[in-house]
Each structure stands twice: as C-alpha cells, then as structure tokens.
Amino acid sequence: MFKSDTFKGKVAMVTGGRSGIGFQIAKDFLLLGAKVIICSRKEDKLKIAAEELAAYGELSYQACDIRKTEDIQSLVSMIKEKYDRLDILVNNAGGQFPALAEYISDKGWNAVISNNLNGTFSMIREMANAFFIPQKQGVIVNITAEVYRGFPGMAHTGAARAGVENLTKTLAQEWSDFNIRINCVSPGIIESSGLDQYPQQIQDMFEEAEKAIPLKRFGKVEDVSNAVTFLASPMAEYITGISLFVDGAQHLGFDKMGLANVLKSFM
Numbered sequence: 001m002f003k004s005d006t007f008k009g010k011v012a013m014v015t016g017g018r019s020g021i022g023f024q025i026a027k028d029f030l031l032l033g034a035k036v037i038i039c040s041r042k043e044d045k046l047k048i049a050a051e052e053l054a055a056y057g058e059l060s061y062q063a064c065d066i067r068k069t070e071d072i073q074s075l076v077s078m079i080k081e082k083y084d085r086l087d088i089l090v091n092n093a094g095g096q097f098p099a100l101a102e103y104i105s106d107k108g109w110n111a112v113i114s115n116n117l118n119g120t121f122s123m124i125r126e127m128a129n130a131f132f133i134p135q136k137q138g139v140i141v142n143i144t145a146e147v148y149r150g151f152p153g154m155a156h157t158g159a160a161r162a163g164v165e166n167l168t169k170t171l172a173q174e175w176s177d178f179n180i181r182i183n184c185v186s187p188g189i190i191e192s193s194g195l196d197q198y199p200q201q202i203q204d205m206f207e208e209a210e211k212a213i214p215l216k217r218f219g220k221v222e223d224v225s226n227a228v229t230f231l232a233s234p235m236a237e238y239i240t241g242i243s244l245f246v247d248g249a250q251h252l253g254f255d256k257m258g259l260a261n262v263l264k265s266f267m
C-alpha cells in the first residue's frame with residue numbers, strides 16, 4: 001500500500017526488532033527501501049532474526065540493552081562507521097510483567113520504568129545528539145501502549161508509557177528547530193510473541209477481552225507497523241507530538257451497560 005521506494009536511501013533503527021511488532025516494522029522498512037538496524041538484549045535470538053530479515057534488504061544488528069548508555073553509545077559508533085547517518089528511530093523495545101500495584105517491589109517497579117521510560121529517553125538523546133541534531137533532520141516513533149484510562153494490573157508500565165507520551169510532546173516542541181518529528185503509536189492488545197509471556201490465567205481471558213473491543217478483534221503486528229510506517233514517512237511531515245492509538249477503539253472504553261447491544265437487538 002505504501003510506495004516501494006518510500007524509505008529509499010534512509011537508514012532506520014528499530015529497537016527490539018528481533019521479535020513480534022519490532023520484527024514486522026523492520027521487515028516493512030526493508031521492503032520500502034530502508035537500510036535497517038535492529039538491536040535487543042539476547043544476541044543469539046537477534047542473530048537468527050537478522051538472518052531472516054536479511055532476505056528483505058540491507059540489515060545490520062547489534063546487541064544492546066537500552067538501559068545501558070554504554071551499549072547505546074557502542075551502537076552509535078557502529079551506525080556512524082557503517083552508514084554515517086540515521087534518519088528514523090523506532091523505540092519499540094520494552095515490556096513489563098502483570099502485577100497488582102500493592103505487590104510491585106522497588107526492584108520490579110524500577111525494572112519496568114527503566115526499561116520503558118529511561119531506556120527510551122537514553123536512546124532518543126544519544127541518537128539525537130549523534131545524528132538528528134547535527135543533520136537537522138530526523139524522525140522518531142515511540143511504541144507505547146494504550147494507557148489512556150490508566151492500566152489496572154500493570155501500574156508500572158502505565159506510568160512509564162504516560163511518561164514517554166509526555167516526553168514526546170515536549171520534544172516535538174523543543175526539537176522542532178532541528179526538523180525532528182517525534183510521535184507515539186499506542187497499541188491495544190496485539191497478537192504477537194509478547195503475549196506468550198503472560199500466565200495462562202490471563203491468556204484464558206483473552207477471548208472475552210476480544211469481544212469487548214469495539215472492533216471485536218485484537219490487533220495484528222501489521223496494524224502497528226502500518227501506523228509506524230505512516231508516521232515515519234513524508235506523508236506525515238506535518239504531524240508531530242501525537243499518540244496514535246492502534247487499538248480498535250479500546251481506549252474509548254467498552255459498552256459497559258451493554259446498552260447499545262440491547263438497542264441493536266430490537267431497533
């Protein structure tokens with residue numbers, strides 16, 4: 001649906017590109033002409049994904065924990081040496097564990113804040129200082145999560161993702177002089193490798209949860225990637241500082257009283 005040369009000549013970095021949503025984004029960028037770099041913590045799994053993605057275009061990879069500034073700086077050096085520029089950064093790496101707030105320890109809280117908020121900020125700052133600010137050009141897309149009405153069962157990630165959304169609004173203004181656009185994509189529940197890590201009791205409720213979503217289905221990794229592709233492309237050149245929900249209208253809430261459904265049965 002996008003022109004095959006949409007990202008011709010562009011260099012794009014996708015964090016967490018070894019699996020799920022990030023893998024699909026990396027694949028679509030390659031198919032649209034970009035040179036793509038992926039990173040994640042687990043080098044063995046990263047290598048396997050990189051070999052698969054190399055079938056679609058020019059792909060590089062390097063292990064990097066986004067919570068470690070020295071890892072990010074080493075990634076910057078690799079990108080400088082190999083491409084001497086970066087056009088697009090997609091902050092997709094992240095995640096959390098389900099837990100009621102009263103049971104989240106300091107260590108657990110810090111792990112999730114550090115993974116989703118601090119890691120995303122460090123990546124943005126390092127890539128902006130090394131590439132986007134001197135180039136006076138860059139596009140950033142942050143994958144967050146649909147946390148519009150809070151995130152009961154995952155308070156830590158709700159707080160971290162809201163932080164990324166607010167950071168995005170700030171940087172859209174601070175860095176407009178550098179011609180840097182920055183936006184978020186906020187997925188609802190997406191059928192991806194990420195869901196496999198949830199305990200069986202939570203997976204068992206997915207069928208009911210799916211019915212409650214206004215569009216009556218979970219998202220696909222392609223749904224998220226399409227939104228990222230749009231925001232990263234010149235078609236979105238007047239869009240910055242927003243969060244785009246890819247959630248089947250989940251953030252608007254469910255038909256709690258079932259009123260509309262009752263009406264539909266006789267009107």
Ligand SMILES: CCC/C=C/C(=O)SCCNC(=O)CCNC(=O)[C@H](O)C(C)(C)COP(=O)([O-])OP(=O)([O-])OC[C@H]1O[C@@H](n2cnc3c(N)ncnc32)[C@H](O)[C@@H]1OP(=O)([O-])[O-]
Nearest residue numbers: 094095096097099105107108111112115145189194195197
């Ligand atoms: C509904 C769908 C919507 C969203 C879907 C998605 O996002 S899909 C995408 C999903 N994909 C992902 O989420 C993938 C990425 N996620 C991750 O790598 C981890 O979830 C992480 C963010 C905690 C980082 O981990 P890390 O390597 O920094 O840390 P660590 O492992 O060493 O743990 C540090 C501390 O955190 C605590 N704690 C951790 N786990 C649990 C738990 N299950 N239970 C309770 N607590 C837990 C514990 O305190 C632990 O310390 P301890 O007690 O062991 O000394």
Ligand SMILES: NC(=O)C1=CN([C@@H]2O[C@H](COP(=O)(O)OP(=O)(O)OC[C@H]3O[C@@H](n4cnc5c(N)ncnc54)[C@H](OP(=O)(O)O)[C@@H]3O)[C@@H](O)[C@H]2O)C=CC1
Nearest residue numbers: 016019020021040041042065066093094145189190192194
């Ligand atoms: N699937 C869903 O329903 C939803 C997903 N999201 C978010 O979308 C993003 C992608 O999720 P999804 O593809 O489903 O899940 P995955 O678990 O498959 O993807 C997470 C990716 O992030 C990488 N990663 C995690 N922590 C770090 C880190 N500290 N440094 C570098 N890489 C890291 C992982 O690789 P490695 O383990 O090798 O580090 C993995 O490739 C995540 O941020 C997730 O929270 C948001 C809402 C809903």
